[in-house]
Amino acid sequence: MALAHRFIAIQTEDFDLGREVTALRAGQPTVGAVSAFVGTVRDRNDGASVATMELEHYPGMTERAIDAMIDxxxxRFDILGVRVIHRVGALQPQDQIVLVAVASAHRGQAFQACEFLMDYLKTQAPFWKKEHTPQGARWVDARVSDDAALARWGITARNA
Incomplete structure (x- = not known):
């Protein structure tokens, strides 16, 4: 199904949640609910302190993968619009990494679609994360729990 109100951005700049939700709702009087998820950089992962996280992507391929996720x-859901923003580059603890915002007429569809998109994005979008810890830099592998979250939607992770 073609969804006319969609926005995808891969960027180094931060984003403003309020501004993005306003843009998502603009010109759509049938919107009765917006569900949004904002992911941030944690200062710890797998027992190690994280000083910086670097995110890389494959330009063009990443946007196409996210566009397919939105389709x-x-x-699956009765939604009216989606905005996905994912940051790349060097990020510090507490920096925002990702925004998934979904508009729908009703909250249940918005909640479900937002969760679905985040589960899909976490496992299927071509991003690579490297953490810088006191022990050195390390690439972040896919988590079994992320694959399990995607599986509950009936989708098998390609990296499983």
């Missing part, structure tokens, strides 16, 4: 969400 799938539109097939």
């Amino acid at each position: 799938e969400a539109a097939r």
Whole structure:
């Protein structure tokens, strides 16, 4: 299903949640609910202190993968619009990494679609994360729990 109100950005700059939700709702008087998820950099992961996280992506491929995810969400849920912003580059603890915002007429569809998109994004979008810890730099592998979250939607992770 084609979803006319969609926005995808891969950027180094931070984003403003309020501004993004306003843009999502603009010109859509049928919107009765917006669900948003903002992911941030933690200062610890797998027992180690994290000083910096670097995110890389494959330009063009990443946006196409996210666009396909939005198409799938539109097939599954009664949604009116989606905004996905994912940051790349060097990020510090507490920096915002990702925004997934979904508009719908009703909250249940917005909640479900937002969760679906975040589960899909976490496992299927071509991003690579490297953490800088006191022990040195390390690439972050996919988590079994993320694959399990995607599996509950009936999708097998490609990295499983």
